[in-house]
Amino acid sequence: MDVISVALAGRSYDVTIERGLLNSFDAHARPFLEPYSSSNRKVPFVADTNTHKIFEQAIAKSLSSAGLEADWFVVEPGEGAKSWAILEKLTDWLLNLGVTRSDHVFALGGGVVGDLTGFACAIAKRGCGFVQIPTTLLAQVDSSVGGKTAINTKAGKNLIGAFHQPAAVFIDPMVLDTLPDREMRAGYAEVIKYGLLGDAAFFAWLEANGTDVVAREPTALTHAIGTSIRAKARIVAEDERETTGVRALLNLGHTFGHALEAETGFSDRLLHGEAVAIGMALAGHYSVRRGQMSGADAARAAKLIAESGLPADMGSLGITCSGEKLVDHMRHDKKMESGTLPFLLLKGIGQAYLARDVKMDDIAAFLDQELRSS
Structure with missing residues (x-):
């Protein structure tokens, strides 16, 4: 296991890299899962349809060992998900779940999911926590770290957003085995x-x-x-x-x-x-x-x-x-x-x-x- 600190004044967080991490996700993420366990609530996850299909069972199995269940907000793959319309639906979903400022929302996917989730969490109740679980090489080495979150508009890409750092980043290199070769090369850039x-x-x-x-x-x-x-x-x-x-x-x-x-x-x-x-x-x-x-x-x-x-x-x-x-x-x-x-x-x-x-x-x-x- 490799743990890398992103040292920011008052908001430092760790990036944990470990092969097979997703299979024991509950153990790594315990501090962020505890509020859901103590209040008997489901854990909010955001994913796209591809990532949800591939990793839903692994997440469910890991959470079940901690007596927890996931609640999923699933978007279509691609940049189209980073829109005003989807942002509105996601923030409404979070508010309906009763997510508090001390809770954490889990972004499972590539850069689109991370950007969308991070921005929603930056503005919901003036800021709640989120955790990045990047599943593409591009997201693992770039967008999941650093706190840039945004959506796209007709005027251009990533023009509406906020700096909102994640509370943690969990990287499992093994998830890249499911990544199409073209996406792998794109991340390698x-x-x-x-x-x-x-x-x-x-x-x-x-x-x-x-x-x-x-x-x-x-x-x-x-x-x-x-x-x-x-x-x-x-x-x-x-x-x-x-x-x-x-x-x-x-x-x-x-x-x-x-x-x-x-x-x-x-x-x-x-x-x-x-x-x-x-x-x-x-x-x-x-x-x-x-x-x-x-x-x-x-x-x-x-x-x-x-x-x-x-x-x-x-x-x-x-x-x-x-x-x-x-x-x-x-x-x-x-x-x-x-x-x-x-x-x-x-x-x-x-x-x-x-x-x-x-x-x-x-x-x-x-x-x-x-x-x-x-």
């Missing part, structure tokens, strides 16, 4: 991100061992998850609400990636991790354009992405729009300030930095060039 943004040694380790991680080899997978979470925990502890620019490093690949997601309709045509993968490759190429990263390092980054089975350029998407159209999507980014948008760029492998002097017309010209060459 976020693992690559940690090496690329600030850990050259980890990036080199991934070059040697990444295929084992994607293949779910237990030792390599657990090491990659733990290393990624430690990296995120350090950054979140230093800049919880993204006010100093340190936490912004976690957005490497996301500004380009979100524009591509918007252009493809936030659909299964391009998964979030796939968009981040292309976005990281683009960040490398644009850094070369600015004379700040060597072409060799940018090629290394693109090679690791491509060899992982992830898209490393826009050619595979069949996008026919202009660079200016993609820049228009970027103008809706929540990080946009006074007509400028900070970009995460690179000086080398493991050397990300926040650039505030990027001209959007230059980004449009760069993207036109990339679209022509891909």
